[in-house]
Amino acid sequence: MTPVLSAQSLRCERDERLLFDRLDLSLMPGDILHLTGPNGSGKTTLLRALVGLGQAVEGHIQWFDGQVQSNEKIWYIGHRPGVTLLQSPLENLRYALALRGLERNESSLFEALEHVGLRGYEDVPSRQLSAGQQRRVALARLFLDTPSISVWVLDEPLTALDDKAVELLKARIQAFAAAGGSVLMTSHHGMSGDAVRTLALGGAE
Amino acid sequence: MKLSRLFTRVLQRELQLAYRRRADLANPPLFFLIVVALFPLGVTPDLERLATMAAGVLWVAALLANLLSLDLLFRSDHEDGSLEQLLLASSPPTLIVLGKALAHWLVTGLPLTLMSPLLAMMLALSPAAMPLLMLSLALGTVTLSLVGGIGAALTVGLRQGGLLLTLLIMPLFVPVLIFGTAVVQAAGAGLPWSGQLALLAAMAVLALVSAPLATVAALRIAVEE
Numbered sequence: 416m417t418p419v420l421s422a423q424s425l426r427c428e429r430d431e432r433l434l435f436d437r438l439d440l441s442l443m444p445g446d447i448l449h450l451t452g453p454n455g456s457g458k459t460t461l462l463r464a465l466v467g468l469g470q471a472v473e474g475h476i477q478w479f480d481g482q483v484q485s486n487e488k489i490w491y492i493g494h495r496p497g498v499t500l501l502q503s504p505l506e507n508l509r510y511a512l513a514l515r516g517l518e519r520n521e522s523s524l525f526e527a528l529e530h531v532g533l534r535g536y537e538d539v540p541s542r543q544l545s546a547g548q549q550r551r552v553a554l555a556r557l558f559l560d561t562p563s564i565s566v567w568v569l570d571e572p573l574t575a576l577d578d579k580a581v582e583l584l585k586a587r588i589q590a591f592a593a594a595g596g597s598v599l600m601t602s603h604h605g606m607s608g609d610a611v612r613t614l615a616l617g618g619a620e
Numbered sequence: 621m622k623l624s625r626l627f628t629r630v631l632q633r634e635l636q637l638a639y640r641r642r643a644d645l646a647n648p649p650l651f652f653l654i655v656v657a658l659f660p661l662g663v664t665p666d667l668e669r670l671a672t673m674a675a676g677v678l679w680v681a682a683l684l685a686n687l688l689s690l691d692l693l694f695r696s697d698h699e700d701g702s703l704e705q706l707l708l709a710s711s712p713p714t715l716i717v718l719g720k721a722l723a724h725w726l727v728t729g730l731p732l733t734l735m736s737p738l739l740a741m742m743l744a745l746s747p748a749a750m751p752l753l754m755l756s757l758a759l760g761t762v763t764l765s766l767v768g769g770i771g772a773a774l775t776v777g778l779r780q781g782g783l784l785l786t787l788l789i790m791p792l793f794v795p796v797l798i799f800g801t802a803v804v805q806a807a808g809a810g811l812p813w814s815g816q817l818a819l820l821a822a823m824a825v826l827a828l829v830s831a832p833l834a835t836v837a838a839l840r841i842a843v844e845e
Contacts, residue, residue, distance in 0.1 A: 468704055469844045487710040495701025501640045502633070513629040514709040514716075 417480050418443050419566055419597045422465065425474035427457050434460065435616055438474075442597045444565070447588060447611045450601040456617025458601040459494060462570050465599070466491045478566075487515065491568045496553035500542035504533050504552040507541060511556050519559060530558040532580065547575040557587060567591065569600040623711055630716050634723030637696075644692060648685040648728045649735055655681040656739040667744040674743035675753070675804035682732045682757055683797055686764045687789070689728050691782050693720065693772040694839065703776075704843050707836070714832040717839070721766045721832070729761025749808035756803040756817065760796045762824045766831035767792050773838035796823060 420442040427434040434457035442448055450458045464472035466489060478485035498507050508524050528537055531551040541549055554572060567588070573581050581604060588598050592610045600606075606613075638645055659677050660670055697703045707713050736757050737750050745753065771789035775781030799820045806813035 466708060468707065471844070484710065486708050489708070491704070491708055493701055493704055495699070495704070497701035497705040499633075499637070499696070499700055499702055501637055501696075506633070506636070510629065510633055511705065513626055514705055514711075516626065516710045 416443060419446075420465065420476075420478050420599070422474060422476045425461070425464075425472055425476075427460055427464070427472045429457070429460070429471065438616075440614060442566070442599060444595045444597055445592050445610055447592045447598040447600070447606060447608070449606045449611055449613045450599070450616060451603075451613055452616035458616055459570055461616070462491075462568055462599065462601060463493070466568050468493075485566075488564055489566045489568055490515075490556060490564050491570075492553050492557075492572060493570045496550055498541050498549050498552045500549075501540060503538045503540060504528055504544075504555065505537045507552050508555050508559075511553075512559070512561075515561075515564070517561060517563065523559060527555045527558040528552075530583075531555045547577065547580070550575050551580065554584060557584075557591070565596055567596065567598045567600070569598065569602075571601055571603075573602050573604045623715060626711050627715055627719050630719030631723055634720055635726065638723060638727045641692075644689070645727055648689045649731050651688055652681050652685040652732055652735060653739065655684070656742060660742065671744040671746060671808070674740060674745040675749070675801045675808065677743060678736060678740060678745070678753065679757075679760075679797055679801045679804070682736070682761065683764065683793055685732060686728055686761060686768065687786060687793070689724070690768040690772045690789070691775075691785055693724060693769060694776040694842075695772075698776045698842065703839060707839060707843060713836045713839070717769065717832045717835045718828075721769045721835075724769070725762055725765040729758065729765055732761060733757040745804070746808045748810070749804050752807040752813060752817070753804045756800045756820055759817075759820045759824050760800040763796050763820075763827045764793060766824075766827040767796075769835045770831055770838055773835045773842060776839070777842040796820070799823070 418441045420440070422441070423439050425438040425440070426436045440448065450461065452458055460469065460471050463469045465476060479488070497511070499510070502510070505524060505528065508527065512519060525537060528534065531554055533548065533551055533555065536544060536548065541552055544552070557567065572584060576584065585606065588600070589608055589610065592598055656677060664670065694703060697706065706716050709716060733754050736753055740750060740753055768789055771785045774788060775785045778784065799816045802816040803813050803820060806816060
């Protein structure tokens with residue numbers, strides 16, 4: 416089985432502090448790789464470097480053995496969730512799909528928004544929603560059936576969510592992995608399950 | 621999904637956002653109107669003297685009005701994280717940036733072009749030069765929107781990027797201004813103008829193919845911090 420992601424000898428130095436060095440990681444289909452570590456240990460920097468949003472990390476990074484254009488297969492949800500406040504949740508979701516070259520009919524979009532508890536808010540401007548609801552708008556894409564997406568890269572997906580939504584999203588992540596997807600995530604919440612592997616950063620101070 | 625479909629989606633989104641921010645949208649045309657209207661009051665009401673400087677005044681005012689709106693091109697996208705999503709899209713980000721630049725032209729360059737005959741009349745520009753004023757503004761503002769995108773992308777990460785943006789981008793705007801004014805002046809004086817217009821068109825084509833590449837490169841730097 417070819418790894419979804421393999422990265423070797425990663426190294427990151429910032430402001431003359433070594434965040435991590437000689438870090439190897441690999442991600443197989445069905446894996447959930449949970450990055451943990453104290454604030455400032457380089458979790459976000461690592462995730463961003465892996466998806467290609469920064470050059471702060473040195474090392475060798477390869478997605479899908481370098482055979483396909485990786486962007487088509489990855490959902491990345493960052494700290495700033497990419498929710499346009501002047502647009503409604505429905506418009507945001509549709510645009511997020513369009514950027515991946517995807518389209519879904521209205522009813523499946525409504526269904527995804529209902530899953531994340533945004534029923535009745537579909538056409539409300541996102542700026543009128545609470546912080547947690549705005550994150551849910553970004554997360555709604557994870558509740559769509561998108562066979563072309565095989566990797567989720569999630570930076571703190573569980574922040575600002577209430578307990579029920581945290582459980583819902585955790586279950587969704589587990590289900591995605593069980594169906595052969597791979598998840599790379601950071602979180603200060605614990606993740607449990609057979610598929611979960613934990614990688615701790617910043618322990619070597 | 622076909623690329624043309626994505627392009628229409630991007631254009632649709634940008635125009636929708638522009639409509640929802642229409643207070644910002646009104647600034648460039650209003651600025652254009654006020655600056656041009658002040659010239660006869662402040663300089664001279666003498667129509668003959670106004671006519672000689674009409675081309676330059678109209679072009680300078682249009683250029684500054686355009687500059688005024690550039691700072692906002694990527695700012696909100698940067699703040700909410702949409703810019704990261706844009707760079708991670710499965711289709712070339714240059715296409716999306718091109719869509720944004722076109723939307724910017726539709727909401728600034730095009731209104732300025734459409735307003736220009738009315739303001740030209742206030743400055744007693746010769747009627748023969750009117751069509752060329754519009755044509756040169758239409759072509760020139762395409763270049764301004766595209767090239768301005770590079771500057772907007774370079775300064776989007778800065779808190780007070782406005783002044784730096786102006787300094788960075790002004791040298792690139794100057795050739796457009798020179799040839800834009802030259803077209804209108806030549807047409808007003810009954811001289812051949814096709815050479816200047818061709819150069820203006822060449823600049824627009826050059827900007828069309830190269831500015832999106834430079835803009836995407838600048839955006840990659842901007843999202844890094």
